[in-house]
Amino acid sequence: MNQSKRYLDIVKEIRDMIRHEKIRPGDRIPSERELAEKLQVGRSTLREALRSLELLGLIETRRGEGTFLSDHRNHKLVEVLSTFILQDNQSREDVWETRLMHEISAIQSICNNKALAELRIWDSFKKRLESESFQRADFVRELMVLSGNRLSLKIWFLLHQYSGSPYSHEVAEDEKELMQPILDALENQQEEKAIHAFKTWSEWIEKRRMLNGDNS
Amino acid sequence: MNQSKRYLDIVKEIRDMIRHEKIRPGDRIPSERELAEKLQVGRSTLREALRSLELLGLIETRRGEGTFLSDHRNHKLVEVLSTFILQDNQSREDVWETRLMHEISAIQSICNNKALAELRIWDSFKKRLESESFQRADFVRELMVLSGNRLSLKIWFLLHQYSGSPYSHEVAEDEKELMQPILDALENQQEEKAIHAFKTWSEWIEKRRMLNGDNS
DNA sequence: CAATATGAGTGGCCAGACCACTTTCAAATT
């Protein structure tokens, strides 16, 4: 018969097993060696099934501890799918534009979040801006987190990694006076100003990147 | 170093390789043994990555022949995955917001494209709006195409499929007076108006969807 | 010329071996 794709059967068997044994999200499932023994398959074949489930975000594995059923809130698949979708859109500009789109949208969201405004979180940003070690990426990522849209955060992170990481640098000294207005505007919930300041900073980075020879 | 999750790196490396070698859907990718050699990794580890990609429908393997890049416009898997991912309300909301973000950004882009304005393409939209058979999805997708950002288009298409396809309906009769202002504003490159009109339409659709019991 | 056999190449699968890491618990130390 068409006996190929043993690992697909395993995926199914594991799913059934989870159902029958009433394993709940967060619970541990049997070890790879146990499962392989139980299902009468080689460990590497079993692992092919487990890795697939992991990539789907259905299980979570921690070395030295075991494999756990994950609470399926993972957007990992978007990550993977998008990664492959990007393959034929190598246009740098598209990536740049799209990333910026997500960032600006996050800023809009932040400015319209009243609960956030009362938390006085921007002081800490300003303080850190003055200390020497300040990564661009950290700053922007925290903005994405503050927006509250986890999916957008995931997509952004992917684009960030993909775009040759223009943010993966320390903030330069003359760069800080470009970032200061962003923080000021965010603090006062001035959406237009914040976006404008952010775009200015963003374009500054892009120019800077063009000057230095850049390659992915 | 990047501890654990070697197979995830491999997924990434394979993607890079595909991009650089300009492998297109349907093409064959190197054999497992070749890839393992090239990426300096054991074959079983490599297979974990390949099996994962296969389960996602990104590649297709045929015993005795080889491994092939598959067309990622494979609708089936998106449906399967969305059953896991979109159970969470927060996720649904994130998808909705993110999709809207891409749409609005596309509108902005269109309004700022002067070359586009001279093409008088909106007349044909208006005509089609009057004819009976007009799918929401077609309308929005064409907007995405017109924006010129192919990456954003791809992401939008994914989100569109995820989100239980609120656009997969014919345009209702009383809906057309909501869409008319969008086209008017686009024709005159009135960014603010176009976005506002689009949001109005979008919220109308969302309300409509909430009324009808909807589940994918 | 047609049918067949062969061999190279491929994915499918397995067993066994290390390694790195976490947890546990008993022995050693204080």
Added chain:
DNA sequence: AATTTGAAAGTGGTCTGGCCACTCATATTG
């Protein structure tokens, strides 16, 4: 007695090398 230490067991992560089943192009045979 309480604390620290460390050895052992268990786990996932990885690699090697092997065998099998299948496909395909080529050579051989009728």
